[in-house]
Amino acid sequence: MRVSPEIAQLVPYKPGKSIAEAEREYGIQDMTKLASNENSLGVSEVVKKAIAARLDQQFRYPDPSCYDLIHCVAELWKVPVAHIAIGNGSNEIIDLLIRIFCEPGQQILTTECAFVAYAVCAQAARVGVCQVPMKNWKIDLQAMAKVLREDKDHKIRLIFLPNPNNPTGAYITTSEVSEFLNEFSQNCERLIVFDEAYDEFVRAPDYRSALGQISESANVVVIRTLSKAYSLAGLRVGVLFAPTFVIDYFNRVRNPFNVNDLAQVAAVAALRDQEFVKKSVQMVWQGLDYFYKELEGLGLSYVPSQGNFVLFDTHRDAVAVNEALLRKGVILRPVLNYGLKTHLRMTVGLDSENKKAISALKEVISAIPLAVSRWKGPTHG
Ligand SMILES: *Cc1c(COP(=O)(O)O)cnc(C)c1O
Numbered sequence: 001m002r003v004s005p006e007i008a009q010l011v012p013y014k015p016g017k018s019i020a021e022a023e024r025e026y027g028i029q030d031m032t033k034l035a036s037n038e039n040s041l042g043v044s045e046v047v048k049k050a051i052a053a054r055l056d057q058q059f060r061y062p063d064p065s066c067y068d069l070i071h072c073v074a075e076l077w078k079v080p081v082a083h084i085a086i087g088n089g090s091n092e093i094i095d096l097l098i099r100i101f102c103e104p105g106q107q108i109l110t111t112e113c114a115f116v117a118y119a120v121c122a123q124a125a126r127v128g129v130c131q132v133p134m135k136n137w138k139i140d141l142q143a144m145a146k147v148l149r150e151d152k153d154h155k156i157r158l159i160f161l162p163n164p165n166n167p168t169g170a171y172i173t174t175s176e177v178s179e180f181l182n183e184f185s186q187n188c189e190r191l192i193v194f195d196e197a198y199d200e201f202v203r204a205p206d207y208r209s210a211l212g213q214i215s216e217s218a219n220v221v222v223i224r225t226l227s228k229a230y231s232l233a234g235l236r237v238g239v240l241f242a243p244t245f246v247i248d249y250f251n252r253v254r255n256p257f258n259v260n261d262l263a264q265v266a267a268v269a270a271l272r273d274q275e276f277v278k279k280s281v282q283m284v285w286q287g288l289d290y291f292y293k294e295l296e297g298l299g300l301s302y303v304p305s306q307g308n309f310v311l312f313d314t315h316r317d318a319v320a321v322n323e324a325l326l327r328k329g330v331i332l333r334p335v336l337n338y339g340l341k342t343h344l345r346m347t348v349g350l351d352s353e354n355k356k357a358i359s360a361l362k363e364v365i366s367a368i369p370l371a372v373s374r375w376k377g378p379t380h381g
Contacts, residue, residue, distance in 0.1 A: 006126045013120055017331050028329045032353045035333040037166065037309050039231035040349035041283060044276040047232070050269035051262055062261035069237075069259070072268045077224075079241055083214050085250045086267075088258045090197060090225040090238035093250075094160075095121040097221070097240075100249045101191060102127040102157045109147060110160040111139040113168055113338045115195060118160045130156060137303045137311075138170045139163070141180045154189040162195040163210070164202060167335050167345045169305025173206040185218040191246065193221045198307035200229035200277060201284050207306065214241045221246060228308060229277050230270040235263040284308040287348030294358045298365060309347045311335070316368045318342050324364035330357045342371055 016035025023031050034040075066086040074081045087093035094117050098108060104126035110118050112131045119129045132143045139161060148156065164171040185192060194210040213220040222241040227233035237259060240250060259267075270276070291310050295302050302312035314321045318341060322334045333345040346357060 004126060006123050010120070010123055013116070014337065016333050017326075019331070022326060022331050026326050026329075028327070031329050031331055032349065032356050033331040034309075034347040034349050034353060034357055035331045035345075036233070037228060037307065037347045038233050039228060039280055039308070040347075040353055041231060041276070041280055043231060044270065044273050046273040046276070047266050047269045050265050054262060054265045058261060060261070062257050062259060062264060064256040066259055066264055069264045069267050069271075072271050073239055076271050077211060077239075077241070079211060079214055082244050083241055083247060085240040085242070085247045085254075086259050086264075087238040087240055087250075087254070088263075089227060089236040090195065090223045091117055091121075092236075092254070092258060093223050093238045093240045094118060094193075094195070095124075096250055096253050097158060097191070097193060097246075098122055098125050098127055100246075100253055105155075107156045108158045108160060109144060109156045111144070111162075111165065113137075113165065113340070114139075114160060115162045115166045115197075116337060128155075134168070134170075136170075137168045139165065139172050141172060141176050145180060145183060148184060148190075157190055159184075159190060159192045160195060161193065162197070163207075164198045164306035166197065166307060166309070167311050167333070167338060167340075167343075168303050169198075169307045169309060169311055170303055171202060171204055171207050171306045173204075174208040175206070177208070177210065181213060181218070181220065185213065185220050188219060191219050191221050191242075193223065195223045197223070197225045197228055199224065200281055201308050202306040203285065204306055211241060214243070216243050219243065226267050226270060229280050230267075231276070231280065232263070232266055232270055235260075235266050237263050237267045280308075283350070284348045287351070287354050290351075290354055291346065291348065291358070294361075298362065300365075309345050311340075311343055311345050313343050314365065314368075315342055316365070316371050318344050320368050321361075321364060324368065325357075325360050328360035328363060330360045332357070 019031045019033050070084045073084050098121045107128040107130050108122050109130045112134045122129045199209050210222050224239040226237040295312050300312050302310050318334050335343050335345055
């Protein structure tokens, strides 16, 4: 049967290699996975208890309105219930926003090296992707503004701003965002979507969440996830904050039981367990500082990160470095799909995992010849 060229050309999303997969392929036990920005603290005790106590309810359908979870989110993030919806991970939210607001042939606008889900979901919906070059690894909002001013017939419907971005870890500042919103947030032909998956980890003093911008009169949308700081990646919970007309469309289009019962219960427990989040953030900050110091010692440049990972330049064929690391039992993330041939992305894990990754890196790096980097930008190190 024939399908559209966009569907035929879709490349399946390539997740970080799983531990089981790597152990099978390399015949090594005790693989350390720092490839998918997961939270190495694991599932919090509070969440485990909540899930266990709920097991006997699993013969029933979940609450399609996510009532408890939405109220919990509203209280924690101080946003009215009417502006909140829940998705099966942020990924479903990204997918549905594109399907709701873009027709085939229209476009989304994002940055070069943006989180790959935007482009994948757009392509599946036969929607074009306009990617604006980065500036020093950062989203270039001024260049984006220029593209939008030239888009007179509003072909661009959605603007995706991952802040901080993955895989770069870079962020855009409060004043850059304000200037952009001043010009574009009143335009009712387009939505501005801030993807704040890593908000909890940000240390930069001039970052501010766009949550405060959510209102009926601004076309601003914020997406948060419980996959990172809240450590629920396996259960798939994402949160959408938006004007009510967006929430209304989202609730019409989504699968009525898009968020399963254990996910809802676990999410409420996780949101109430702020001690766990604090611990996660502490772990990430310490781990990042350790990575920076070690990478500098190795003469490898990196992009300073506001997330729970760091993008660094091996100055070598990253596929070869990655392969050698796998043989040492360490799974990192190649970023070839972003056009980065000498970089790897490394998630912050437990102290022991971080040390294992760095010591493996030290061992393999000297045996692999230097390559010419595509990026000669002014990064650290
Ligand atoms: C990890 C990540 C997400 C989270 O995706 P989920 O589908 O909620 O697990 C969203 N956006 C970015 C930029 C991410 O890196």
